[in-house]
Amino acid sequence: MSIGTLRVAWVPLTDAAPVIIAREMGFAAAEGIALELVQARSWALLRDFLAAGAVEAAHMLAPMAVARAMGLLPSLPPVEALMVLSHGGQVIGASAALARDLPRLTDAAQAAGAIRSAAGPRLRIGVPFTFSTHALLMARWLGPGIEIRTVPPPQMAAALAGKEIDLFCVGEPWGTVAAEAGVGTILASGRSIWAAPPEKVLAARAGWAEARPEAAGALMRAVWRAGRWLDGRGNRGIAAEILSRPEYLGLPAETLEASLTDRTAFVLAPPPGPFFTFHDGAASFPWRSTGALIAAQLARRFDLPQEPAGRAGAAIFRTDLYRKHMRAAGADLPGASMKVEGTLAHPTAVASERGTMILAPDRFFDGWIFDPPVD
């Protein structure tokens, strides 16, 4: 069936891979989609594109969609998460001065204390956006009392060199770029703080997926197959080559390949498992509890009532659409749509339709557990 043209906005980051691969490896074409990728250099512009109907869907920071649902962003049309695009991909780096003053880092809890005492009372941390998994991770790990600043990822190295920030948490390839420029030391992976941090979602304007069910289903399946391809053996090198092209990231393939193939050297050894996950362990399933967890963290940061925030966050993670459209593609579907977050220390089998679902470890460094309110 022919769907015609669908436009997806993306921000130049390695984790835009699922939408880029959906186009480049023909998964979109196989679903009858002429996939047009529209680059945005800021999250604000990506949001405007989506609000204005200039694109049908977008590669969006998961907390950004949740923040909109909570009324924390300008009152544009609401968006919802059709599926999760990636887990992980966050690099934490320190200025040369801060890195020099640190003792040997042994685990995330000890590292947090060491960073706080080495940096003194004023720890300034660069993140790509106020509403990002990066900001949530930093607040969980080092807060309260830290100063979180938005720095566009390509400027992260310059901000570190210019002593505007002491530490950053950013999506690849910009951590590697800062390290290659010799201005920062890569300390840790975001996974050292939260073993399976959801990062980007495939977002659409609320109501679009209902208004165009065939288009939504086709797009979700194409992106899901791209994610499966990305987590397949030996494909990451090819992905790095594709992403390196001038129309995408325009950076050397080696710069992109390091983190895609788990060759980034972290001072603090990350927990076992890949740095990026696009598919395995039901990574693309939009757990409603993930939306609730992000909302709970944002509510705490902005001093808002927990309960309505949690409900709003859970509601935009469209588990129902995922179930409806992905069964036909052969995706295994879990029995539940919510889970207690932060309890899994090891890969764990859970009840699912095909009985093949194994969830990845999802523990927080401090053992925090999020038990979502029952809906």
Next chain:
Amino acid sequence: MDRQLNILVIESDETRAHSVAEALASDGTCRVVILADTSGLGRRIAEMDPDVVLIDVAHASRDVIEEMAVATSPKERAVALFAPGGDTAFMRAAIEAGVSAYVAEDVRPEVLRPVIDLAIAQFATVRRLRLELEATRRALDERKVIDRAKGILMRARGLPEEEAYALLRKTAMDQKKKLAEVAAALVTAAGLLG
């Protein structure tokens, strides 16, 4: 506007920056500062304290300004977006969708000034809506406190609802305080007494 408007133009192309500045300054009601280098942008905006920030719609530093617009900032600012050679269809749609900014197609003075005024007007509307929302939220909170205080009186003194309310209102009038304040004091006191 009864005073000069301070406008910060974020633009690295010198020629374009100057033509924008000239266009804005031509009627003498604006003071324009151009910023080419965006490192440390947040701090510099705070220092310059402009009334309006004018920035290219596709500029990578928009997220920094976005951060300043999120509730926590002590001073809110209007942001005008500038789409040179403009994708007018997109911007029209964006404006209709509620993006709180307006855009100039090119740098003609007669176009630019109205755009800035529109951005300020739109900004004022958004701010008014936000203040109204806060007022509504506060009113709801006050209602809740009054209801709880009423409940405490009803239980402690065996009063029916209307009498409990009347007692609260009379106490507030006698003490020349707001009803919500008296209710809050009662709820706190009851909490202390267990």
